Amino acid sequence: MVEMESVTVVTTDGVKLSTRIFKPVDLATDYVVVLVHPFTVLGGFQGLLRGIATGLAERGFRAVTFDMRGAGRSSGRPSLTGFPEIQDVVAVCKWITDTLSPVGIVLVGSSAGAPIAGSAVDKIDQVTGYVSLGYPFGWASSILFGRHYKEILKSQKAQTIHYGHQGWLHKR
Template sequence: MTRSCYVESCTVETNDGIKLHTRLFKPREEMKDNLVIVLVHPYSIMGGCQGLMRGIASGLAGRGYRAVTFDMRGVGKSTGRPSLMGFSEIRDVVAVCKWVTENLSGDRVLLVGSSAGAPISGSAVDLIEQVVGYVSLGYPFGLTASILFGRHHKSILQSPKPKLFVMGTKDGFTSVKQLENKLKSAAGRVETHLIEGVSHFQMEGPDYDAQMVDLILKFTASL
């Protein structure tokens, strides 16, 4: 238990037999909504893990929402191996969302992906009926990043579900112009929020957790 919430650990199994170490952050006070927010961490191969999402998850729980983090395959206590382009990890996101709907009475799920977790979760959005919206924190749309994650772009851009893209104006992986050009073709409701002067890895840091919580909850209120 942290000061603002309870934290429970469990294991979620994917349809290809991978066991994912998962944490549920629960409000200490009364829940405000049956919505559950599933957070998908940055690139496993570069050290991404669910611990990076802890600040946002505990902040959301402190505001009355259940939040779930998990280590994707090959990270921490999760079994299996990470994939280079993040396609195997789509199964991980689907498995956790399915677990949420079956075990937490969560018939509404918001998917939030950070950095490489954004394209991976974006590819899962339309595979899960209960997902009602999507938030990207630093989606790597840029040219170099697209070598790894370009095949994920189509899924989220074509999804009719509401989307919010949050990015620092000094992202490094994606320029503001690249973000705007990509989102021109996006279906459904699309919102963007730019954080002036902030780099990709700065935005992932704990100094911006509270701001990410505020942005996620503001978007949640409109779903």
């Protein structure tokens, strides 16, 4: 059994983010997993990560999903580059730190959410690790997200990047 609570998190620039906390019946750890959804411009929203969040909560983890600016019930407008959305990740993690008092936060980004989450890793002291699912590579994604690559590659925090059917790119 998993309990879900909905809250609104406000960013420093006033965007209201629709956020969901998936709570386990039996808490196995004081870490919180934050899931960052795919590209809003192409239809990404937090509901795409509900299955992963539920699965994590069933295994004793608190999991948090949220709609980045312009997605779902969140206010604001999405960007093409993902840079304003980094503020969304930071705001949610700050809210988690202030409200849930975790030992640490693990960021999990899916598709275009992976470079956005990766760019936020070193902006949040409480983030202890990063997992990328389907990190977008290639010519088109390098135009949109290429400036995000260096942020995660320079980070010394624990990380695993999985892209497509090719396997693991980087593991620290």
